[in-house]
Amino acid sequence: MQADLLQEARRQAEICNACRYCEGYCSVFPALHAERAFSDGDLTQLANLCHNCRGCYYACQYTAPHEFDLNLPRALAEVRQDSWEDFAFPRAGARAFQKSGVMIALATVLGFALMFWAARTLGSVGGEGFYAVLSHNAMVAIFLPAFVFPMLSIAISLRRYWRAVGAGPLRLAHLRTALVSAARMKNLSGGHGDGCNFEDEDRFSSARRLAHQAVMYGFLLCFASTSTATVMHYALAMPAPYPLWSLPKLLGLSGGVMMTLGCIEMIRLKRRADPALGAASALGGEIGFVGLLGFVGLSGLVLYALGQTALMPLLLALHLGAVLAFFLLTPFTKMAHGFYRLAALVVDAGR
Amino acid sequence: MTPDIVVIGGGNAALCAAMTAAEQGAQVLILETAPKPYRGGNSRHTRNFRCMHHGPLGPLVDSYTEEEYLADLMKVTGGKTDVALARLAIRSSEECLPWMQDHGVRFQPSLSGTLSLARTNAFFLGGGKSLVNAYYRTAERLGVQVAYEAAVTHLELEDDRIAWVDYTQNGESRRLTPKAVIVASGGFQADTDWLARAWGPAARNFLIRGTPYNRGVVLADLLEQGVAQVGDPTQCHAVAIDGRAPKFDGGIVTRLDCVPFSIVVNKDAQRFHDEGEDVWPKRYAIWGRLVAAQPDQVGYVIIDAKSLNLFMPSVFPPIKADTLEDLAKAMGLPEDKLAKTVATFNAACGDTSNFHPTELDGVATTGLAIPKTNWARPITEPPFYGYSLRTGVTFTYLGLKVDERAQCAIGNRPVSNLWAAGETMAGSILGQGYLAGFGMTIGTVFGRIAGKEAAAHAS
Numbered sequence: 001m002q003a004d005l006l007q008e009a010r011r012q013a014e015i016c017n018a019c020r021y022c023e024g025y026c027s028v029f030p031a032l033h034a035e036r037a038f039s040d041g042d043l044t045q046l047a048n049l050c051h052n053c054r055g056c057y058y059a060c061q062y063t064a065p066h067e068f069d070l071n072l073p074r075a076l077a078e079v080r081q082d083s084w085e086d087f088a089f090p091r092a093g094a095r096a097f098q099k100s101g102v103m104i105a106l107a108t109v110l111g112f113a114l115m116f117w118a119a120r121t122l123g124s125v126g127g128e129g130f131y132a133v134l135s136h137n138a139m140v141a142i143f144l145p146a147f148v149f150p151m152l153s154i155a156i157s158l159r160r161y162w163r164a165v166g167a168g169p170l171r172l173a174h175l176r177t178a179l180v181s182a183a184r185m186k187n188l189s190g191g192h193g194d195g196c197n198f199e200d201e202d203r204f205s206s207a208r209r210l211a212h213q214a215v216m217y218g219f220l221l222c223f224a225s226t227s228t229a230t231v232m233h234y235a236l237a238m239p240a241p242y243p244l245w246s247l248p249k250l251l252g253l254s255g256g257v258m259m260t261l262g263c264i265e266m267i268r269l270k271r272r273a274d275p276a277l278g279a280a281s282a283l284g285g286e287i288g289f290v291g292l293l294g295f296v297g298l299s300g301l302v303l304y305a306l307g308q309t310a311l312m313p314l315l316l317a318l319h320l321g322a323v324l325a326f327f328l329l330t331p332f333t334k335m336a337h338g339f340y341r342l343a344a345l346v347v348d349a350g351r
Numbered sequence: 352m353t354p355d356i357v358v359i360g361g362g363n364a365a366l367c368a369a370m371t372a373a374e375q376g377a378q379v380l381i382l383e384t385a386p387k388p389y390r391g392g393n394s395r396h397t398r399n400f401r402c403m404h405h406g407p408l409g410p411l412v413d414s415y416t417e418e419e420y421l422a423d424l425m426k427v428t429g430g431k432t433d434v435a436l437a438r439l440a441i442r443s444s445e446e447c448l449p450w451m452q453d454h455g456v457r458f459q460p461s462l463s464g465t466l467s468l469a470r471t472n473a474f475f476l477g478g479g480k481s482l483v484n485a486y487y488r489t490a491e492r493l494g495v496q497v498a499y500e501a502a503v504t505h506l507e508l509e510d511d512r513i514a515w516v517d518y519t520q521n522g523e524s525r526r527l528t529p530k531a532v533i534v535a536s537g538g539f540q541a542d543t544d545w546l547a548r549a550w551g552p553a554a555r556n557f558l559i560r561g562t563p564y565n566r567g568v569v570l571a572d573l574l575e576q577g578v579a580q581v582g583d584p585t586q587c588h589a590v591a592i593d594g595r596a597p598k599f600d601g602g603i604v605t606r607l608d609c610v611p612f613s614i615v616v617n618k619d620a621q622r623f624h625d626e627g628e629d630v631w632p633k634r635y636a637i638w639g640r641l642v643a644a645q646p647d648q649v650g651y652v653i654i655d656a657k658s659l660n661l662f663m664p665s666v667f668p669p670i671k672a673d674t675l676e677d678l679a680k681a682m683g684l685p686e687d688k689l690a691k692t693v694a695t696f697n698a699a700c701g702d703t704s705n706f707h708p709t710e711l712d713g714v715a716t717t718g719l720a721i722p723k724t725n726w727a728r729p730i731t732e733p734p735f736y737g738y739s740l741r742t743g744v745t746f747t748y749l750g751l752k753v754d755e756r757a758q759c760a761i762g763n764r765p766v767s768n769l770w771a772a773g774e775t776m777a778g779s780i781l782g783q784g785y786l787a788g789f790g791m792t793i794g795t796v797f798g799r800i801a802g803k804e805a806a807a808h809a810s
Contacts, residue, residue, distance in 0.1 A: 018604040021478030024460065025477065059476075059478055064388070190457075202484040
């Protein structure tokens with residue numbers, strides 16, 4: 001990891017530790033106050049515990065122009081970003097995405113879409129509905145490895161993280177605490193329930209918390225939709241297409257709407273927020289990722305709406321291209337933050 | 352447009368006054384000398400509000416009665432208190448807390464246990480700057496105008512009223528003729544020349560813990576025109592802080608809590624006071640004065656390895672050395688003299704088995720001219736650590752005398768359209784000493800009174 005980023009985070013953490021006014025904002029400060037000296041691992045853990053709510057920045061009496069020049073959200077964002085690149089497997093993927101996320105996301109989606117389109121045009125297929133475009137077996141053959149690879153990659157990354165922060169054995173109770181915290185976005189409540197200081201200087205607002213919840217739960221609903229459909233296909237011999245009042249459709253539709261709207265709002269908030277309070281170099285990658293996720297949701301919804309028209313094969317190719325791109329890029333995009341954040345919350349619960 | 356009321360200053364008291372007046376329908380303009388990032392005066396650095404209460408209130412537990420609060424105040428001021436005004440401040444504090452919450456202040460649930468003040472003091476979530484931010488948001492919503500970098504230069508006193516207010520902004524001189532004026536612009540501690548006139552040349556070596564903008568310009572201007580003054584002009588409240596702190600604005604992090612576990616020497620490596628005299632906060636307050644009386648106004652704290660983790664982490668790392676000689680060298684102290692002072696001290700230490708870091712443990716030296724009466728353990732375990740100490744000024748006592756309506760006076764008559772709130776009139780209540788969180792109490796109570804009275808006058 002980059003020594004200068006760690007050194008700057010350490011300098012700031014030591015000042016915070018002598019002040020302690022921010023104690024109540026989030027989990028970072030009680031964790032910080034428990035130390036007197038900060039190892040690289042301590043700083044990595046603090047950085048991944050930070051949700052970049054910025055409450056501490058706007059409350060801080062030592063931000064620039066004060067000579068102490070504190071900007072803890074930024075210092076931790078930079079360490080965090082750097083740690084993800086460091087833990088990523090393979091490492092080169094992460095660095096590339098941080099640098100040019102939008103371009104990579106765009107190129108991947110289009111590339112895969114083209115591939116699906118070509119597969120459809122070249123191969124002869126005999127299925128119904130979507131499967132007329134791409135057979136079910138072909139979809140599985142493509143998506144199963146595309147799902148297994150990121151999971152493996154992230155497992156390796158999390159193991160690296162776990163070792164770097166010096167965490168003990170994983171306990172169920174700590175995992176439960178962390179999941180509850182993530183489910184409620186406790187660390188974005190500002191310690192008083194009024195939310196965070198993300199998009200409008202020191203005004204507290206729940207916008208980011210709500211948008212993030214919409215994306216997270218929307219994604220989980222979509223994931224549940226696909227899982228349900230898989231079970232129905234294999235276990236219950238009920239292949240697609242499914243009617244509107246079926247579980248996969250209901251989950252997928254509600255999830256898709258939440259995810260799409262959530263991503264639009266997240267991008268709007270990110271564009272309003274002060275870039276100097278985050279890792280500025282990662283902003284492009286973040287917008288690229290949220291855009292990709294939003295496009296997965298949106299293309300799915302459009303595909304559903306226009307599934308009976310001549311546009312269907314094109315839309316299906318685009319949607320599948322986006323989903324494939326999303327999964328394959330997961331270990332290198334902001335999507336990975338969910339796994340690291342959860343790990344950090346688990347480690348914190350065990351503190 | 353000329354506002355009805357001009358509020359001079361931009362800290363807690365000024366904001367409480369401005370919000371209260373605006374809620375009564377007055378057009379209010381705040382003239383804040385500081386640029387926006389530094390707005391809020393010393394309130395930026397505060398942390399809590401001392402509050403009377405009957406039973407649990409907001410984050411406060413148990414109860415804290417008027418008599419107990421007043422007794423605490425009398426203890427620190429040695430009786431130099433206007434009891435009527437003090438009772439007014441104390442009694443009003445209880446209704447202030449919900450008012451503060453209604454105006455956007457968020458309090459912190461008592462979490463840390465580092466300070467045993469959960470009963471008497473309500474802590475702001477995020478500290479004083481978050482309180483200031485919340486108040487500016489609320490004030491703006493109430494229609495209060497704010498001018499930053501607006502330095503008031505003169506208030507023209509005609510007979511018994513302020514005729515106009517002169518200030519500069521963006522290099523231009525401007526004049527306003529409001530119906531009423533509220534002064535809430537703090538003390539004069541950031542004017543080193545004034546401090547030196549009051550305290551003597553030693554004051555030039557003092558560090559100012561708070562805002563560099565409290566230069567007492569308005570205070571001096573009004574006193575020169577005969578507005579009644581209060582408080583000892585030659586005194587300031589000072590504590591001992593880390594000698595490496597910035598000249599201005601170091602705030603809370605410059606504190607050092609290591610003195611009870613140390614010996615403190617001057618630049619000649621001589622001890623000069625009982626380091627084990629008392630616990631925080633009394634000890635904290637006396638050492639500012641003690642260090643101010645030493646050559647070059649510096650002191651040096653010496654501890655050893657076994658004491659390093661007994662106090663709050665410090666903002667600057669201690670100077671560290673494997674031997675006392677090396678530590679003396681690193682700190683610029685005479686090596687042989689420091690060795691001798693430490694040896695003499697160590698020899699005077701006795702049984703340390705009752706050592707208890709958080710209470711007066713009676714572990715004392717014997718036979719020293721300057722004893723250490725608690726926590727006296729020999730300094731023997733390397734590595735050795737040192738901090739330098741300097742005098743850090745918190746505030747000055749000289750101010751404007753006010754009555755219970757926060758109104759200023761000239762001779763025996765009130766100035767009909769002039770009110771004062773906060774540090775600028777705190778001397779009306781606080782003759783000497785200090786009680787944690789009481790500055791915010793005075794500012795909130797008298798800010799609200801001043802705002803209400805000025806608005807009634809202006810309407």
